[in-house]
Amino acid sequence: MHSSPVAIMWFRRDLRLKDNAALYHALTSGLPVVPVFIFDRNILDDLEDKSDRRVEFIHAALMEMQDELLKIGSTMDVRYGFPKEVYAQLLKEYKVQKVYTNHDYEPYAQERDAEVAAIIEGNGGSFHHFKDQVIFEKGEVVKDDGKPYTVFTPYSRRWKATLNEFYLKSYPTEKYFGAFLKQVPRALPSLDSLGFQEVAKPFPSRELDEELVRKYSDQRDIPSIQGTSRLGVHLRFGTISIRELARRAGALNETFLNELIWRDFYHMILANFPQVGKGMAFKPEYDQIKWRNDEGEFRRWCEGTTGYPIVDAGMRELNATGFMHNRVRMIVASFLTKHLLIDWRWGEAYFAKKLLDFDFAANNGGWQWAAGSGCDAAPYFRVFNPYLQTQKFDPKLQYIRQWVPEFEGFGYPKPIVEHDFARKRCLEVYSATLKR
Known part of the structure; x- marks a missing residue:
């Protein structure tokens, strides 16, 4: 000792x-x-x-x-x-x-x-x-009555009104490095000794691309280009400081700053509404929805063989790289929960396995948003049309061609379900539960 x-x-x-x-x-x-x-x-x-x-x-x-x-x-x-x-x-x-x-x-x-x-x-x-790991946590940004926000826009306004230099100030740890215990070097356990294998692919850079952040508002929804920072994994494991990122990026683009505020928002929700951390819907009535939960259809969604090219491209990108563009995350989540009527928890768990930047609070918040069951969620009758999403965000099919090169060939599967039918079915199932 x-x-x-x-x-x-x-x-x-x-x-x-x-x-x-x-x-x-x-x-x-x-x-x-x-x-x-x-x-x-x-x-x-x-x-x-x-x-x-x-x-x-x-x-x-x-x-x-x-x-x-x-x-x-x-x-x-x-x-x-x-x-x-x-x-x-x-x-x-x-x-x-x-x-x-x-x-x-x-x-x-x-x-x-x-x-x-x-x-x-x-x-x-x-x-x-x-x-x-956040700028504001738990009860630091609350409504006038002291209760937590459940809608993002007023939360973000109060967040910005509360922010000052104090919250973005860096901790000067380097000045005190002399306080580390002087010890004989200890070898770190190898990946192999932990039972894991090295893939040896490069990870996203932790360097902030300021030009990308300046263009973020215009490019963030286009999956065929590098329009997002890819800093999620660094935020997830703390290899960059949220204070430094908010300080630098916030001065360049408010839309980018809003994404960091969403991150705080979902962590605040998790802290104040612990039921979402226990597999429950934020809105309890959504736990009564009669999901179809077809295992074969879920497998096709996981594999990227649904017959909807934008959905399949997203799933294949995720499976191959551990990353999926945020716009496409919304599309594939809406498709699973509303076109296929598969419980959002199935998709949440699959993303938890595959995402390099997996973060429980943000993943749960995003899935419940797509399913309509979360705080400040998309209304249940909003069902993304994959074809319109493609026309809007991948009009030249560059993203789709990268990940689903066979989509125009005879070997590509027919759509797993017809869009108009799926939308009608979704509205019937949701409304039957929610209008009781």
């Missing part, structure tokens, strides 16, 4: 050493800081795909952090296991006086953190957590 008391900085969704709230507080605590990351078996054991690129992304981010720490004589302490068991071991190896970490709003994370806090406090230590 190390002889002197230490503070542990527990990294999770904040894989960077710069402008990190909990790390700043740890480094200024007066204790030597041990940087810890846990490859959590409660999460990894449930991943069916052993080439899951999210694990590879995390591993690569940790290697970058390790390189920075080695230069100042410290090291990452990376463990693999169940958090409770890992902390039991850490308490044997270090005199842990304090643990610092950043908030995670997802249901499992809340349970995990409560268990670890109890272990630390039971051993005479203290557990400290901070806001880091």
Whole structure:
């Protein structure tokens, strides 16, 4: 055991050493800081795909952090296991006086953190957590009566009215790097030792393309071009600071800033309406809808063989790359829930498996928006027409030709369902439930 008391900085969704709230507080605590990351078996054991690129992304981010720490004589302490068991071991190896970490709003994370806090406090230590992955959280932006917003537009207005330089200020962690515990370098576990394989494809850059952001309002809905930032995975795992991004991008394009506000909005909804984290509809009456849930049709949707080229292009892009353009995400989600009348939770779970930038709050919010069951959702009678969406956002069929090159050939399947019939059926099923 190390002889002197230490503070542990527990990294999770904040894989960077710069402008990190909990790390700043740890480094200024007066204790030597041990940087810890846990490859959590409660999460990894449930991943069916052993080439899951999210694990590879995390591993690569940790290697970058390790390189920075080695230069100042410290090291990452990376463990693999169940958090409770890992902390039991850490308490044997270090005199842990304090643990610092950043908030995670997802249901499992809340349970995990409560268990670890109890272990630390039971051993005479203290557990400290901070806001880091959003600009405003929980009850920081509320209505005049103190209740949380459930509609985005007034929330965004209050969000912007509340914002000032304080909320975008960076935490100057670099000034205090000398507080990291000096240790002999520890080797990080390999991907192979974790049971995962390296795909070795490049990840999206974390550099902000300012010219792209300036054009964002005009180009963001066109899936055939690089009109979006692709920063989602970096926000998901905290390899970039939301404060820096909002500060830089917000000055360039308000539409882009609004997308960051949507992210805060969905995290706020998850924190204030915990039922959405338990598989329930935000609007309870939508849990009574009689979904068809045809497994064969769901499989065709997953594979991208529905006979609707824009839908199939999106699903094939997702399956091949772990990314899907946001406009197309709305189209494929509307198609699954309204054309096929398949429970939005099926689609939510499939995206959770496949998306490199998967974020529970945003994924849940997006799916419930498409299904009509969420806060500020599209009304149930709004059914996206895939043909009109194609004419509007992929008129030259560039995106479709990239992902569904055979769509004009005889081998391409006929539409799984006829649009007008599907729309009529959807309205009948929804209205039968919602007008009781």
